[in-house]
Amino acid sequence: MIPLQRPALQARLAAELDRATAGIRAAGPSTASGRAAWRKAVRPKAQLRLLLRQMAPGLERCMYCGDNLGTDIDHFEPIAQAPLRTFDWQNHLLACAHCNSNRKRDRFPRDPATGDGLLVDPCREDPADHLRLYLDSGAYDPLTVRGEATIEVFGLNDRPELVRGRRLMFAVVKALLLTWRAAGPAEAEEYAAALREIHHADVLRTVLGLRRSRPLALAVLGPEVLDALDQLLATDRRFTA
Known part of the structure; x- marks a missing residue:
């Protein structure tokens, strides 16, 4: 939620x-x-x-x-x-x-x-x-x-498809962030739109919220994904941590 x-x-x-x-x-x-x-x-x-x-x-x-x-x-x-x-x-x-x-x-x-x-x-x-x-x-x-x-x-925890879906969506969010960083302007907008409209929006919001604690964000996301996240938030005001 x-x-x-x-x-x-x-x-x-x-x-x-x-x-x-x-x-x-x-x-x-x-x-x-x-x-x-x-x-x-x-x-x-x-x-x-x-x-x-x-x-x-x-x-x-x-x-x-x-x-x-x-x-x-x-x-x-x-x-x-x-x-x-x-x-x-x-x-x-x-x-x-x-x-x-x-x-x-x-x-x-x-x-x-x-x-x-x-x-x-x-x-x-x-x-x-x-x-x-x-x-x-x-x-x-x-x-x-x-x-x-x-x-x-x-049933947010006892519906296996929800728990597995959120876990897999975390992998998707990380992949989209890295792909967005490497893409050209036109493609980057498509990847940003995909992030904004993903299923399990709570996963993306949790990822964005990790930046409140730099050590935690680094441990959970790794340096490359965290760097991509920093760049996204610095360039796209539609995303807020």
């Missing part, structure tokens, strides 16, 4: 979502009324999906696993638990079918003491505050209770 920026809604769409919420409130907020209203909201759902696709990592990847194509509008706090948030723009994320329908479903673990949700919201916080990705293994280590809940709900 990586942090994401949620754009503001256009006034017309925001008003339409407010009217839909008012309709649920008038009908009596419930799982049934929330889901019925959501099924009927064809036009606003299409607009929301477009916005979510634009803010998704890589090539419209799932905002949770970062691997599969984001196909579903997920209600971060499920309709079953918060029907009045059915049309809340701050409650919508783009998910793949597996994360949405197979893993999360209506699950939304809460702190037993406070009732606060425990899942990490990538639009409200930096997932790196709760999850540490180990590039050599492709596995996540929870840094907080919230990180632990997020790893468990989305």
Whole structure:
């Protein structure tokens, strides 16, 4: 997972979502009324999906696993638990079918003491505050209770294809950095675009973050890859450490 920026809604769409919420409130907020209203909201759902696709990592990847194509509008706090948030723009994320329908479903673990949700919201916080990705293994280590809940709900470590995919993507990132450094201007832009749009964007972000500790970056990346990374960040403002 990586942090994401949620754009503001256009006034017309925001008003339409407010009217839909008012309709649920008038009908009596419930799982049934929330889901019925959501099924009927064809036009606003299409607009929301477009916005979510634009803010998704890589090539419209799932905002949770970062691997599969984001196909579903997920209600971060499920309709079953918060029907009045059915049309809340701050409650919508783009998910793949597996994360949405197979893993999360209506699950939304809460702190037993406070009732606060425990899942990490990538639009409200930096997932790196709760999850540490180990590039050599492709596995996540929870840094907080919230990180632990997020790893468990989305199966970030118990889905072998995700762990292996992140590990292999680390090798791809290193190869692309070295190839970018050796390429001419036109080809270099293609390799930079490939880096910006890779699957498992969390791998690239972890690599970029290594530069905060020079000794660690050198140990993990090696001198040649680290030099290429330094050059990329010095010449392309679209990448930030």
